[in-house]
Amino acid sequence: MKIRVFLADDHPLTRAGLRDYIAKEKDLELVGEAGDGLEAWRVIEKERPDVALLDIRMPGENGVALARRIKESSLPVRAVMLTSFDAQQYVMASLRAGARGYVLKTVTPEELARAIRVVARGGLYLDGEVARSMEDGESAYEALSAREREVLLHAARGLSSKEIAGVLIISERTVQTHLASIYDKLGARNKTEAMLLALKYGIVALEELIE
Amino acid sequence: MRRHLLILLTVAIMIPSFSALLLGGAGLIQHERAMERVARSYVVDIAESFASRLDLSWSRTRSFPFGDRERFMRLRQLTWGLSMPGWVAVVDRQGNILLSTGDSNVLPLLWERGIPIGSALEVESREGEKFTLAVYPAGETGWYVVAAVSWDKLLGPMLRFNRWPLLVGLVGLLGLLSVLALWKWLVAPLRALGTEVSTLHLGRDIPKGDDPGAVHEIRRLRVVLQQLARGAVERAELMKRYVGDIVRVQEEERSRIARELHDGPLQDVTALIHQIRLAKMEERELGEAPQRLENAEEGARHAVNDMRALCDELSPPWLDLGLSQALDELAERLSRQLGVKITVEAGIEEELPPEVTLAFFRVVQESVHNSVRHGGATAVNVRFQRVGEEVLLEVTDDGAGFDPPEDFEELRVRGHRGLANMSERMSLIGGRLEVTSLPGAGTLVRCAWRFTSSSA
Numbered sequence: 001m002k003i004r005v006f007l008a009d010d011h012p013l014t015r016a017g018l019r020d021y022i023a024k025e026k027d028l029e030l031v032g033e034a035g036d037g038l039e040a041w042r043v044i045e046k047e048r049p050d051v052a053l054l055d056i057r058m059p060g061e062n063g064v065a066l067a068r069r070i071k072e073s074s075l076p077v078r079a080v081m082l083t084s085f086d087a088q089q090y091v092m093a094s095l096r097a098g099a100r101g102y103v104l105k106t107v108t109p110e111e112l113a114r115a116i117r118v119v120a121r122g123g124l125y126l127d128g129e130v131a132r133s134m135e136d137g138e139s140a141y142e143a144l145s146a147r148e149r150e151v152l153l154h155a156a157r158g159l160s161s162k163e164i165a166g167v168l169i170i171s172e173r174t175v176q177t178h179l180a181s182i183y184d185k186l187g188a189r190n191k192t193e194a195m196l197l198a199l200k201y202g203i204v205a206l207e208e209l210i211e
Numbered sequence: 212m213r214r215h216l217l218i219l220l221t222v223a224i225m226i227p228s229f230s231a232l233l234l235g236g237a238g239l240i241q242h243e244r245a246m247e248r249v250a251r252s253y254v255v256d257i258a259e260s261f262a263s264r265l266d267l268s269w270s271r272t273r274s275f276p277f278g279d280r281e282r283f284m285r286l287r288q289l290t291w292g293l294s295m296p297g298w299v300a301v302v303d304r305q306g307n308i309l310l311s312t313g314d315s316n317v318l319p320l321l322w323e324r325g326i327p328i329g330s331a332l333e334v335e336s337r338e339g340e341k342f343t344l345a346v347y348p349a350g351e352t353g354w355y356v357v358a359a360v361s362w363d364k365l366l367g368p369m370l371r372f373n374r375w376p377l378l379v380g381l382v383g384l385l386g387l388l389s390v391l392a393l394w395k396w397l398v399a400p401l402r403a404l405g406t407e408v409s410t411l412h413l414g415r416d417i418p419k420g421d422d423p424g425a426v427h428e429i430r431r432l433r434v435v436l437q438q439l440a441r442g443a444v445e446r447a448e449l450m451k452r453y454v455g456d457i458v459r460v461q462e463e464e465r466s467r468i469a470r471e472l473h474d475g476p477l478q479d480v481t482a483l484i485h486q487i488r489l490a491k492m493e494e495r496e497l498g499e500a501p502q503r504l505e506n507a508e509e510g511a512r513h514a515v516n517d518m519r520a521l522c523d524e525l526s527p528p529w530l531d532l533g534l535s536q537a538l539d540e541l542a543e544r545l546s547r548q549l550g551v552k553i554t555v556e557a558g559i560e561e562e563l564p565p566e567v568t569l570a571f572f573r574v575v576q577e578s579v580h581n582s583v584r585h586g587g588a589t590a591v592n593v594r595f596q597r598v599g600e601e602v603l604l605e606v607t608d609d610g611a612g613f614d615p616p617e618d619f620e621e622l623r624v625r626g627h628r629g630l631a632n633m634s635e636r637m638s639l640i641g642g643r644l645e646v647t648s649l650p651g652a653g654t655l656v657r658c659a660w661r662f663t664s665s666s667a
Binding site for chain 2: 011013014016017018020021024057084085086087088089090092093105106108109160161162163172176189190191192193
C-alpha cells in the first residue's frame with residue numbers, strides 16, 4: 001500500500017519540484033496540494049493523508065499552527081514541516097505542536113522519501129542540517145536520573161528554569177545544576193541540543209512533548 | 212587665591228564701617244583731649260581771676276566781702292560775664308565752703324586728696340560725673356577758689372567716651388546683619404544656581420525657573436536658564452525622535468528585505484535546486500554523467516546558504532517566536548560561530564512588544580560580540596527575568612573587562628559605536644542600560660525596561 005502524501009507550500013515552483021520528487025518514489029502517492037494554510041486544512045480534512053508536508057510560512061495559517069490543529073482534531077495525519085527556516089527553535093516549536101518531522105526545502109529526493117517513510121511508520125525525522133546533534137555519530141551517553149529526566153522534559157515542553165522550579169518545587173539554582181548535569185551526560189552544548197538528543201536516544205518520547 | 216563672594220562682601224562691608232568707626236573714634240579722642248586742654252586752662256584762668264578779685268576785695272575791707280544780704284549780688288558781680296558749664300566756690304583752709312555758685316558737693320571728697328594748688332586736674336564725683344577742676348589760693352585771705360567745668364555739661368551725654376564699645380558693637384551687628392542679608396539673597400541663591408548649572412544635564416533636566424528668596428538679577432538669570440534648558444530638552448526630544456525614526460525605518464527595511472529575500476530569491480533558488488536534482492536523476496537514467504548539473508546544484512546550494520545567512524543577519528525570522536526562544540536560538544548560533552559557551556536563563560513568558568523584543572535582542576547580540584571580540588571571553592551568561600514591573604536583562608562574561616566611560620558617546624567619538632548604539636536602543640524604547648566592568652573582572656551589561664513605559 002502506498003503512503004498517501006499531502007503537500008502545502010505557497011511557492012508554485014517549489015511545489016512543482018517536490019511533486020516530482022514524490023512522483024519518483026514508487027511507494028509514495030501525492031493525494032493533494034495547497035498554496036495556503038486554509039486550503040491546506042480543507043484538503044487534509046477531506047483526504048486524510050498519511051503524511052502532510054507543511055511549509056511554515058504560508059498565507060492564511062502557518063504550518064506550525066496547522067500541525068497543532070491536526071493534532072488537536074485527532075486526525076490520523078502525521079505532519080512534517082518542510083521549510084527554509086534552519087532554526088532549532090522552529091524544530092522545537094514544531095515538535096511541541098505535534099509535528100513528527102522537520103525537513104529543509106533543500107532536502108535531496110532520497111532524504112525526503114526517507115523522512116516520509118520514517119514518519120509514516122510512526123518515527124521521528126529531523127533534518128541533519130538543522131538538528132546537527134541528530135546526525136549519526138557516537139551515541140554513547142550516561143543515563144539520566146529520574147529527576148533529571150523530569151527537568152529535561154519540562155524544559156522540552158518549553159518551560160523556563162523558573163517555571164520548572166515552580167512545578168517541581170525546587171530552587172531555580174537546582175534546576176540549573178540539573179540542566180548542567182544533563183548537558184554533560186548527553187554531550188549537549190545547550191538546552192535545545194539536549195532535548196533533541198534526549199529524543200534521539202529515546203529518553204524522552206515525542207508524545208510527552210506535546211502541549 | 213580664590214576670591215569668594217562672601218568673603219569679598221564681608222570685607223567690603225566690614226572694612227569701611229569699622230574704619231569709619233575708628234576714624235570717628237580717633238577724632239573724638241582728639242576732640243576730647245583738646246577739650247580737656249581748653250577746660251584746664253579755662254578753669255585755671257577762672258580760679259585765678261576769681262582769686263585775684265577776692266584778694267583785692269580783701270585788702271580793701273579786711274573782712275569776708277560778702278555780707279549775707281549782698282552775698283548773692285556780689286557773687287553775680289564777681290562772676291559777671293562768666294558763663295560756664297560748671298561752678299565756682301570759695302573754701303577756707305579746712306575745706307568748708309564759704310561760697311558756691313552751683314552744686315559743689317563734690318568738693319569735700321576732693322579736698323582730702325591734697326589737690327595741687329594752681330594746676331588743673333580731672334576728678335570724678337560720687338555720681339560718676341567728671342570735672343576738670345583748678346584750685347587757687349586767694350592771696351592773703353587764706354581762702355581758696357575752686358573753679359570746675361562739668362564734662363557732662365560741656366560735651367553732652369551722647370559723646371561720652373564710655374559708650375564707645377556699645378557703638379562698636381552696634382555697627383558690628385549691623386554689618387553682620389548686612390552680611391547675613393547678602394548671604395540669604397545673593398550668595399546662597401548664587402551658589403545654588405551654580406551647583407544646579409554645573410550638574411545640569413542639558414537636554415534632559417529643566418532647572419527651577421524662580422528662586423523667590425533671591426535678588427532680582429538672579430531670578431532673571433533663572434528664567435533665562437530655564438528657557439535655554441527647555442529649548443535643549445525640546446531639541447534632544449526631536450533628536451531622539453529623529454534617531455528613533457531612523458532606527459525604526461532601518462529595522463523595518465531590514466526586515467522587509469529579509470522577508471523579500473526569503474519569499475523570493477530563496478524560494479526560487481530552492482526550486483531551482485529541485486529542478487537540477489530531478490534533471491540529474493533523469494540524466495543518470497540516460498547513463499550520462501551529470502557533472503555540469505552537479506556544479507549547478509553546488510552553486511545553487513551555496514546561494515541558498517548565503518541568502519539564509521543574509522536573512523538572519525538582516526532580521527532573523529525566528530524573532531517571531533518570542534524573546535526567550537529567539538535568545539536560545541541566538542545563543543546556539545553565536546556559540547557555534549564564535550566558539551564561546553553561552554548560557555541563557557530566560558524566565559519571562561509575557562509577550563513583549565515587538566520593538567522591545569528587538570531592542571533586547573540587538574543588545575544581547577552586540578554584547579556577546581563585544582565580550583568575545585574585545586574581552587576575549589570564553590563564557591557568557593544571558594539572564595532575562597521579570598522583577599516586579601520591570602523586565603531585566605543581564606549579560607555577564609568572564610572576559611578581560613574594561614574601564615567603562617561615564618558617557619558612551621565618548622566611545623562613539625573614538626569609533627566604537629557598539630555601547631552607544633545599545634544604550635540608544637534601550638533609551639528609544641524607554642528603557643535604560645548600564646555597564647559595569649573592571650579591567651580583569653569581566654563585564655556586566657544590565658538593561659531594564661518597565662512594562663508601563665510601553666507607551667513610548
